[in-house]
Amino acid sequence: MKKKLKNIPVKTLLIAFALLYIIPLLIIFTNSFMSQGEISRHYSSVYDAFDSGLQGQTHYVEYQLIPDLISLDQYGTLLFKTPMYLDLFLNSLKLTLPIVIMQTVIGAAAAYGFTVWRFRFKEIVFCVYIIVMVLPFQATLVSNYIMADKIGILNTHLSIILPTGFSPFAVFIMRQSMKDIPKPIFEAAAMDGASHFQRFTRIALPLSKGGLASLMILSVADCWAMVEQPMIFLKDTSAEPLSVLLSQIGQQNIGLIFAASVFYMLPVVWLFLYGQEHFEQGIKLSALR
Amino acid sequence: MNKSENRRSFWFIVPSLLGVSLFFIIPFMMSFSYATMDSGGSFVGLDNFRNLFAGDAFRLAAMNTFKFMAVAIPLNIVIPLFIACLLNKTVRGGWLKTVFMSPLVIPSACVAFFFQSLFMSNGLVSHILGVNTDWLQTSAAFPIAVAVYVWKNMGFNLVLMLAGLANIPKEYYEWASVDGMGSTRAFFKITLVYLTPTLFITFVMSFINSFKVFRELYMLAGSYPHESIYMLQHYMNNQFSALDYQNLSSAAFVITAVIALLVIALFVVDKKSEFGEG
Numbered sequence: 001m002k003k004k005l006k007n008i009p010v011k012t013l014l015i016a017f018a019l020l021y022i023i024p025l026l027i028i029f030t031n032s033f034m035s036q037g038e039i040s041r042h043y044s045s046v047y048d049a050f051d052s053g054l055q056g057q058t059h060y061v062e063y064q065l066i067p068d069l070i071s072l073d074q075y076g077t078l079l080f081k082t083p084m085y086l087d088l089f090l091n092s093l094k095l096t097l098p099i100v101i102m103q104t105v106i107g108a109a110a111a112y113g114f115t116v117w118r119f120r121f122k123e124i125v126f127c128v129y130i131i132v133m134v135l136p137f138q139a140t141l142v143s144n145y146i147m148a149d150k151i152g153i154l155n156t157h158l159s160i161i162l163p164t165g166f167s168p169f170a171v172f173i174m175r176q177s178m179k180d181i182p183k184p185i186f187e188a189a190a191m192d193g194a195s196h197f198q199r200f201t202r203i204a205l206p207l208s209k210g211g212l213a214s215l216m217i218l219s220v221a222d223c224w225a226m227v228e229q230p231m232i233f234l235k236d237t238s239a240e241p242l243s244v245l246l247s248q249i250g251q252q253n254i255g256l257i258f259a260a261s262v263f264y265m266l267p268v269v270w271l272f273l274y275g276q277e278h279f280e281q282g283i284k285l286s287a288l289r
Numbered sequence: 290m291n292k293s294e295n296r297r298s299f300w301f302i303v304p305s306l307l308g309v310s311l312f313f314i315i316p317f318m319m320s321f322s323y324a325t326m327d328s329g330g331s332f333v334g335l336d337n338f339r340n341l342f343a344g345d346a347f348r349l350a351a352m353n354t355f356k357f358m359a360v361a362i363p364l365n366i367v368i369p370l371f372i373a374c375l376l377n378k379t380v381r382g383g384w385l386k387t388v389f390m391s392p393l394v395i396p397s398a399c400v401a402f403f404f405q406s407l408f409m410s411n412g413l414v415s416h417i418l419g420v421n422t423d424w425l426q427t428s429a430a431f432p433i434a435v436a437v438y439v440w441k442n443m444g445f446n447l448v449l450m451l452a453g454l455a456n457i458p459k460e461y462y463e464w465a466s467v468d469g470m471g472s473t474r475a476f477f478k479i480t481l482v483y484l485t486p487t488l489f490i491t492f493v494m495s496f497i498n499s500f501k502v503f504r505e506l507y508m509l510a511g512s513y514p515h516e517s518i519y520m521l522q523h524y525m526n527n528q529f530s531a532l533d534y535q536n537l538s539s540a541a542f543v544i545t546a547v548i549a550l551l552v553i554a555l556f557v558v559d560k561k562s563e564f565g566e567g
Contacts, residue, residue: 021440022388106308109305125306131545132309136501138529142316162312232529243398265394269394272394
């Protein structure tokens with residue numbers, strides 16, 4: 001009884017916190033069924049101030065959860081009147097898929113190498129990886145640009161895919177999860193004559209499933225949201241991913257912001273719900289140690 | 290494992306090593322030449338670095354970035370830790386975790402839109418206070434930037450911490466209370482100790498993501514925001530737009546050097562560090 005009473009303020013606090021996350025999600029979803037006209041009536045002042053620096057108006061923003069009239073206007077415009085959106089959606093896929101595959105394969109292999117390889121200066125090599133990993137994009141920008149220019153891949157998707165695909169972050173995440181695998185398992189397998197490749201595919205990979213799941217989720221979320229890289233490396237606007245277009249939503253197309261966001265979020269949300277179970281188990285495993 | 294066996298395991302690292310060298314390390318060395326040249330291409334030694342440190346913009350940006358990290362990263366660890374302890378005691382809320390993770394998928398443009406609609410001159414905060422202030426142009430910009438960052442990133446840390454907490458055997462707390470240990474002491478002696486590996490990962494993630502807050506800040510306030518949130522990322526972005534590669538490369542070098550020192554210090558201080566063998 002006493003415990004229950006104590007829980008009420010705790011729960012209130014938690015729910016208050018959760019509302020900070022639930023309300024924006026709800027607004028995005030319900031408002032994606034408003035007509036574009038209704039959106040600009042409620043929110044246009046956001047971009048008045050944003051685009052033209054107009055100040056001193058008294059027309060405040062009005063959040064509204066339930067549309068006055070439910071309409072598929074935004075989706076219609078998005079999917080049928082502006083085919084560009086579908087193209088950009090495909091561009092997002094074309095960037096994200098190869099990057100995630102590269103990061104997973106190269107990262108997992110390298111992590112296995114770092115786990116079993118015995119070499120006096122191994123940690124020094126890994127230290128360099130960590131440094132590259134924590135550098136902000138703006139600091140590696142010049143390096144990436146120079147190399148893309150040298151091998152002639154500027155303005156192509158490859159200029160983004162290659163550097164991101166070799167990201168040391170993948171190696172870090174996979175190594176964190178592989179170092180929890182007890183060493184004797186590898187040694188026993190080696191005694192039985194298993195090759196490195198067999199130990200990698202039959203032991204290291206299955207036992208670091210959780211690490212793989214977390215890596216994939218983080219990597220998809222990161223690639224899908226990429227804005228700076230495409231804006232710098234891709235001059236041709238038709239090659240840009242959806243995230244860049246969304247980042248440029250302004251007063252003219254503000255009516256589309258919510259439907260475009262839902263459209264943008266769907267594949268990632270699906271992946272999240274699908275992968276979350278593995279993901280959490282993975283973290284649990286790596287926290288076991 | 291014999292010698293040739295060990296050598297063969299090295300091949301697993303080779304693809305990654307080649308890629309990292311080709312796209313990060315080698316061009317980074319090459320970019321050093323930019324840092325030691327003027328725009329005409331003649332060698333000027335360390336002049337660019339001298340100019341960099343003499344410039345007010347760079348010093349302001351560096352100070353702001355440092356201040357931002359010093360405030361935002363601890364908050365991004367303490368707040369989810371607090372919530373994780375609460376959640377762990379009460380509901381274990383599965384759906385709550387999903388809700389807190391949602392900013393990972395919400396487009397930055399939407400995040401910027403919501404914060405804009407709260408803090409601009411016609412926004413909700415101004416409405417409630419009955420004023421017409423664009424809060425992002427005041428000294429409130431800094432706490433707003435911190436709020437954007439924590440709101441966006443704490444959910445991931447929270448999920449990691451919940452997983453970490455779930456792995457601490459409940460008996461430890463029972464034994465501790467039998468021994469007369471108070472709950473505060475139990476928190477420091479049991480929870481924090483067993484959570485150290487998790488806390489380490491959340492720290493690394495928070496550090497990396499603290500640079501990425503630039504995306505939202507840029508959408509909120511453009512290239513030249515209020516001076517309290519003018520970060521190194523703004524500075525470097527502006528140098529890139531101005532095609533000032535000399536300045537940009539020197540700044541990139543300084544940032545890399547500082548980060549390298551920090552990482553090396555971590556490795557040296559903690560020989561069996563969380564990064565390595567552990």
